[in-house]
Amino acid sequence: MKFDVTITIALKEGMLDPEARAIRHALANLGFATGDLSTARLFRISIDAEDAAAAREEARAICERLLANPVIHRYTIEVE
Template sequence: MKYDVTITISLKEGMLNPEAEAIRRAIAHLGYGVDYLQKQDQYRITLDAVNKQEAEKIAGSICERLLANPVIHTYVIEVI
């Protein structure tokens, strides 16, 4: 069966993110008040799996082996 999976990868709290900081400053320069900005990578994937549990397991494995660096990233998996 096909499962639609959404994987969201973000930097752990406290990790410096110069890109996000630059965007936050650019928004402030546009004249808007912005307190906090976090940038995340989101992947929408259609996977083959026998059931929802397996789809979640495969997505976890993809994160660990390919998409996320466990030292600096956290990830959230959502199987639809």
């Protein structure tokens, strides 16, 4: 059965996010006074698995082995 899995990978709390900092700076220069700003990556993957739990487990393995760096990233997995 096919599951649509959405993986969101963001920097852990407290990690420096130079991209977010640069965007906030650019927005300020354009006249947008924004507050907190954070960035993340989103991956939508179609996974063939027995059930939702198996799809989630495969997504977790994909994060650990390729997409995320567990030292600096946290990730969330949503299975539909």
